[in-house]
Amino acid sequence: xxxxxxxxxxxxHCILVYPTPAHLANLNFIKxxxxxxxxxxxxxxxxxxxxxIPSIAVSMGAKLIEKHFTVDKTLTGTPDHxxxxxxxxxxQMVNNIREAEVCLGSYVRKVLPEEKGALEFAxxxxxxxxxxxxxTIIQREMVTSKRSGIGLLPKFMDIIVGREARxxxxxxxxxxxxxx
Numbered sequence: 001x002x003x004x005x006x007x008x009x010x011x012x013h014c015i016l017v018y019p020t021p022a023h024l025a026n027l028n029f030i031k032x033x034x035x036x037x038x039x040x041x042x043x044x045x046x047x048x049x050x051x052x053i054p055s056i057a058v059s060m061g062a063k064l065i066e067k068h069f070t071v072d073k074t075l076t077g078t079p080d081h082x083x084x085x086x087x088x089x090x091x092q093m094v095n096n097i098r099e100a101e102v103c104l105g106s107y108v109r110k111v112l113p114e115e116k117g118a119l120e121f122a123x124x125x126x127x128x129x130x131x132x133x134x135x136t137i138i139q140r141e142m143v144t145s146k147r148s149g150i151g152l153l154p155k156f157m158d159i160i161v162g163r164e165a166r167x168x169x170x171x172x173x174x175x176x177x178x179x180x
Contacts, residue, residue: 010064011037013057014045019083025053030060049083051093055100067093125151125174126160132169137162143175150174 002009013029025048033042043064044057054065068084075081085093111119124145132142140161145154151174152160163180 010041010043012043012045012064012066013062015047018047018079019049020047022048022053025057027053027057027060030057030062034061047083051085051089051096054093055096058097058100059104065093065097122147124148124154126154126157127151128169128171128173128175131171132165134165134168136165138165138180146172148174151176 011033013027013033015024015026017024027044030042030044041063042061043066044054044062045066046054046057047068054062054067057065067090068080069090070081070084070086073081073084073086125148126143127146127148128142129144130142132138136142138161140157143157143160145157160175160180165180167179169175169179
């Protein structure tokens with residue numbers, strides 16, 4: 001093909017079993033093709049039933065999906081109609097692929113703006129285990145760590161223990177610097 005000037009090539013991974021059971025799809029081979037042909041996008045010629053496998057192929061790096069299509073699955077004369085997708089299944093397959101594309105994200109993990117509220121709540125904070133009257137020297141058994149949106153982080157536990165309560169601190173109340 002290259003000798004004829006055709007550089008628009010997409011190698012396709014394909015299993016010639018009609019229909020292909022999911023356990024034979026061998027989608028990891030898409031990665032092998034990417035390694036063998038790094039200069040070309042890699043595709044997947046799908047002969048599985050349903051619409052799930054193509055979206056998984058996309059998550060493995062496939063840039064093109066070839067899938068049999070029919071307007072009527074009951075047509076006879078070829079096995080292709082039974083394993084082909086119809087209009088509704090094609091729509092579902094495309095939706096699945098688009099979802100697979102957007103959910104892949106990045107190779108870097110960072111705190112997302114949408115996570116900040118939940119992350120703040122999910123972090124443990126130092127909380128009073130019992131009522132601690134003003135003037136009491138805080139003992140370790142008087143405090144614990146629980147999920148809370150406010151309070152000091154557990155890494156300050158050793159600093160808190162042994163300090164005097166400046167105010168009355170109620171049971172289950174967060175410990176904050178101004179209180180000790």
